[in-house]
Amino acid sequence: MGTTHRPTVRGRHFMVASGHSLASLAGVRLLEAGGNAVDAGAAMGLAINVVQVESCNLGGVAPILVYRHGAGDVWQISGLGQYPRGATIDWYEARHGGRIPPGIPATVTPAALGAWVTALDRFGTKRFAEVAAPAMELASGGFPMHERLAPSSAKLAAQEDAPVATRAVYAPGGTAIPVGAPLVQADLGRTFEALAAAEDAAGPDRHQGLQAVLETFYGGPLARQMAAFNRAQCGVLTEADVAGHRTRVEPAPSTTYRGHRVFACGPWCQGPVVLQALNILEGFDLAALRAGGAEHLHVIAQALNAAFADRHAYYGDPEFVRVPLAGLLSKAYATAWRTRLGASAFGAMPAPGDAWAFDRGSGPDLKVGPPEVVAAPQRTDTTYLCVVDGDGNAMSATPSDGAAGVQHWVVPGLGFPVSDRGDQGWLDPKHPAAVAPGKRPRLTPNPGFVRWADGRVMPYGTPGGDVQTQAMTQVLVNLVDFGMSPQAAIEAPRIWSLSFPGSWDPHPYEPGVLVAESRVDAATREALSERGHTVRATDAWTPSAGAVCVARADLDARSYEGGADPRRLSYAIGW
Numbered sequence: 277m278g279t280t281h282r283p284t285v286r287g288r289h290f291m292v293a294s295g296h297s298l299a300s301l302a303g304v305r306l307l308e309a310g311g312n313a314v315d316a317g318a319a320m321g322l323a324i325n326v327v328q329v330e331s332c333n334l335g336g337v338a339p340i341l342v343y344r345h346g347a348g349d350v351w352q353i354s355g356l357g358q359y360p361r362g363a364t365i366d367w368y369e370a371r372h373g374g375r376i377p378p379g380i381p382a383t384v385t386p387a388a389l390g391a392w393v394t395a396l397d398r399f400g401t402k403r404f405a406e407v408a409a410p411a412m413e414l415a416s417g418g419f420p421m422h423e424r425l426a427p428s429s430a431k432l433a434a435q436e437d438a439p440v441a442t443r444a445v446y447a448p449g450g451t452a453i454p455v456g457a458p459l460v461q462a463d464l465g466r467t468f469e470a471l472a473a474a475e476d477a478a479g480p481d482r483h484q485g486l487q488a489v490l491e492t493f494y495g496g497p498l499a500r501q502m503a504a505f506n507r508a509q510c511g512v513l514t515e516a517d518v519a520g521h522r523t524r525v526e527p528a529p530s531t532t533y534r535g536h537r538v539f540a541c542g543p544w545c546q547g548p549v550v551l552q553a554l555n556i557l558e559g560f561d562l563a564a565l566r567a568g569g570a571e572h573l574h575v576i577a578q579a580l581n582a583a584f585a586d587r588h589a590y591y592g593d594p595e596f597v598r599v600p601l602a603g604l605l606s607k608a609y610a611t612a613w614r615t616r617l618g619a620s621a622f623g624a625m626p627a628p629g630d631a632w633a634f635d636r637g638s639g640p641d642l643k644v645g646p647p648e649v650v651a652a653p654q655r656t657d658t659t660y661l662c663v664v665d666g667d668g669n670a671m672s673a674t675p676s677d678g679a680a681g682v683q684h685w686v687v688p689g690l691g692f693p694v695s696d697r698g699d700q701g702w703l704d705p706k707h708p709a710a711v712a713p714g715k716r717p718r719l720t721p722n723p724g725f726v727r728w729a730d731g732r733v734m735p736y737g738t739p740g741g742d743v744q745t746q747a748m749t750q751v752l753v754n755l756v757d758f759g760m761s762p763q764a765a766i767e768a769p770r771i772w773s774l775s776f777p778g779s780w781d782p783h784p785y786e787p788g789v790l791v792a793e794s795r796v797d798a799a800t801r802e803a804l805s806e807r808g809h810t811v812r813a814t815d816a817w818t819p820s821a822g823a824v825c826v827a828r829a830d831l832d833a834r835s836y837e838g839g840a841d842p843r844r845l846s847y848a849i850g851w
Contacts, residue, residue: 280761280763281842282763282767282839282842283763284761284762284763284764284838285763285837285838285839285840285848285849286837286838287836287850287851288834288835289307289850289851290664290665291663291664291828291829291836291837291838291848291849291850292304292661292663292838292850293661293663293826293840293847293849294320294324294661294825294840294847295324295659295739295823295845295846296323296327296845297845297847298327298410298414299323299324299328300320300661300847301849302316302319302323302411302414303320303661303849304849304851305319305410306319306407306410307663307665307851308851309402309406310401311402311406311665312399312669313342313343313663313664313665313669313670313671314342314396314399314400314401315402315406316663317395317661317662317671317673318393318396318400318407319409319410320661320673321338321388321391321675322411323410325388325411325675325692326414326415326419326464327414328424328659329425329461329678329679329680330427330680331424331657331675331676332676332677333388333677333678333684333692334386334389334464334467334692335389335677335687335693335694336387336675336676336677336693336695336697337355337356337357337388337391337675337695337697338355338387338388338673338674338675338721339352339355339356339541339547339673339674339719339721339723340395340671341540341541341670341672341673341723341725341735342395342398342399342669342670342671343668343669343670343671343725343727344669345667346667348727349527350528350530351399351526351527351528352525352528352541353395353398354387354524354525354541354544355387355388355390355675356384356545356697356717356719357384357385357521357695357697357716358517358521358713358714359384359698359701359714359716359717360383360511360512360513361512361516361517361714363384363512363698364712364713365703365705367512368381368711369703371510375703376699376703376711376781378683378696379696380510380511380685380696381696381698381699382696382697382698382781383506383511383512383513383694383698384694384696384698384716385517385518385520386692386694386695387521387523388695389489389490389493390493390523393486393489393490394490397482397483397487398525403482403485403486404489405472405475405476408468408472412465412468415460415461415464415465415468416461416465416466416469417465418458420455420457420459421457421459422845423845425446425459425680426453426454428446428678429446429447429452429680432446432447432452433447433450433452434452435682436450438682439684439686440688441685441686441687441688442679442681442682442693445461445463445680445691461691462691463686463688463689463691464692466689466691467498470492470498471493472489474488474489474492494518494519494521498690499518499519500515501687501689501690502690503517505685505687505688506685506694513694526542528540528541529542529601529605531551531554531555533554533555533756534558535729536726536727536728536729537727538550538554538724538726539724539725539726540722540723540724541722541723542594543590543592543599543601544592544593544716545718545721545722546591546718546720546744546745547724547745548587548591548601548604549580549587549722549745549749550724550745550749551605552582552586552605552610553580553745553749554749555609556578556579556583556617557575557576557749558607558610559611560575560614562758563757567754567760568768568769568800569800570804573792573796573800574809575617576749576750576753577621577771577804577809578617578621580745580749580772580773581622581625581626581775581776582617582622584625584773584776585625585626585629586604586631587718587776588644588776588777589628589708590628590631591718592707592708592709593715593717593718596712598639600631600632600635600639601635602634602635602636603631603633603635604631604634604635606635609629609631609633612634613629616629620807621788621790621807621809622775622788622808623775623808624775624787624788625776625777625785625787643706643707644704644706644707644708647777647783648785649785649786649787650777650782650783651784651786652778652780652783653784654742654743654774654778654784655741657677657678657739658674658676658720658721658740658741658744659674659739659823660673660674660675660723660737660824660825660846661673661675661825662723662735662736662737662825662826662827663827664734664827664828664836667831668829668831670725670734670735670829671735672735674721674722674723674737674744676697676720676721676739679692683696697717697719698711698717699780700717700720700780700781701718701781702781720741721744722737722744722745723735724737728828730830731830731831731832733828733829733831734829736825737824738751738822738823738824739822739844740820740821740822740823741778741779742774742776742778746771746772746822747772747821747824748822748824750768750770750771751765751768754768761839762826762828762837762838762839763839765839766825766839767841767842769792769816770792770822771792771793771796771804772790772791772821773789773790774789774790774791775790788809789809789810789812790810790811791811791820792811792813792814793814793815793816793818793821794813795816796813801813817843818843819843819844821843822841823840823841823843823845824846825838825839826838826839826848827848837850
């Protein structure tokens with residue numbers, strides 16, 4: 277691919293990229309103040325919780341990968357809440373007619389703040405007040421309303437029965453905020469100030485200060501306000517639920533793809549889909565195919581559909597269900613899957629593979645039956661950020677759970693809602709991602725990281741719900757197999773499958789459907805149809821295709837590259 281709409285951004289000292297330019301600049305500010313990648317990443321995360329409230333918030337989710345260049349290890353930080361003790365399948369059946377509606381009924385414990393502070397405590401160097409300073413400024417002083425958020429403001433202005441505190445922030449006085457006008461979030465700014473004050477009161481020790489931030493958020497008056505407001509709206513969140521929230525820090529799973537080591541978060545999210553798809557694709561000579569041609573896109577779609585069949589059958593919170601992750605990620609298992617891929621599309625979602633046969637020991641029989649065909653809108657919230665610092669350390673994070681929608685209940689006085697990620701659970705008790713008290717729903721947000729065979733490092737990721745892993749896989753193939761630049765790899769036309777149960781209740785499923793940006797030429801779309809895909813063309817540059825960001829660094833050459841997706845507001849900055 278030759279000319280791109282945007283250039284690949286280049287630098288010699290660091291690279292940041294995120295879903296909003298102001299969040300990217302927050303990372304630059306911390307790097308220029310001597311912070312490392314995690315300091316910068318946490319600053320970007322807190323800032324993006326302010327400026328992209330249509331897509332994420334401080335009480336939402338924020339799964340993270342951290343790479344330590346000196347140690348060479350990659351850690352996953354869960355950044356995902358748990359269901360309250362009162363959120364049972366029976367409760368959803370009795371109270372909500374066997375559905376998990378968005379908003380208050382889908383509440384899980386707030387996780388983003390815990391993830392940012394845990395990352396900072398374990399792997400950063402700065403104090404919370406330093407890292408939160410850009411976010412405080414953006415919340416209290418305001419920032420210009422942007423094109424992605426303005427429609428939410430307009431909807432809130434038009435809906436008089438919208439949650440009162442939410443409408444008061446994002447459509448004050450019942451009036452939509454136009455693009456370019458300032459959006460001030462005074463309560464959110466005061467929340468940041470209260471957390472910084474708790475750190476300061478704890479004294480000069482950095483660790484003790486950060487623990488004070490966590491204790492104030494999860495065990496103090498903020499937790500009481502969250503729980504009381506949730507229960508007032510007929511939710512079941514309690515102070516004990518908030519206090520019991522845990523942020524897990526664990527080694528990240530990985531696989532190799534043509535000699536490069538690719539990392540993801542575990543099966544409590546959909547991250548392993550990328551690893552499984554790459555294992556399957558490794559057996560095909562993709563470089564010999566025409567990039568963007570029917571054969572290339574068909575193989576991509578088949579590999580992804582295979583991985584999604586396994587996601588449906590196996591993925592769930594590993595603290596509650598046994599997940600054969602070693603088997604799912606084994607090369608031999610990928611070989612077995614490749615024997616099932618042919619010249620024709622699967623059509624309906626294929627049966628899952630027998631991952632237990634490739635795992636250590638044996639596991640339970642598969643209990644999840646064929647999914648029902650359900651038509652429902654696909655959701656596309658979430659955002660992304662990544663950074664590589666001058667020492668080669670990196671952070672990759674995928675924050676989510678918007679605050680500015682008509683279904684979002686901002687807590688009065690705090691300026692943010694509590695995560696409603698619980699609607700990604702299942703009410704089938706046999707499903708590995710079934711709802712249970714204290715359990716994490718299986719999450720769509722899933723940051724990625726690559727350690728290239730030549731030593732380069734590259735955090736990457738995207739928003740986009742169930743499209744995330746599909747866009748990430750395609751961008752990696754574009755980089756590795758077709759040798760594209762980061763920006764060209766991002767801008768290349770994309771496809772994505774709907775031929776598996778979607779993550780949000782009621783779990784939409786459209787057998788055989790393959791969506792293609794209209795920049796995939798008509799002849800290629802016709803050839804895909806002839807292979808058995810039900811091809812649905814969409815806009816040429818649709819935000820529904822994701823918004824991938826990439827930051828790649830060659831430390832030996834002091835060469836940094838960044839790419840940001842023009843499909844949304846993404847922005848890369850290097851120095």
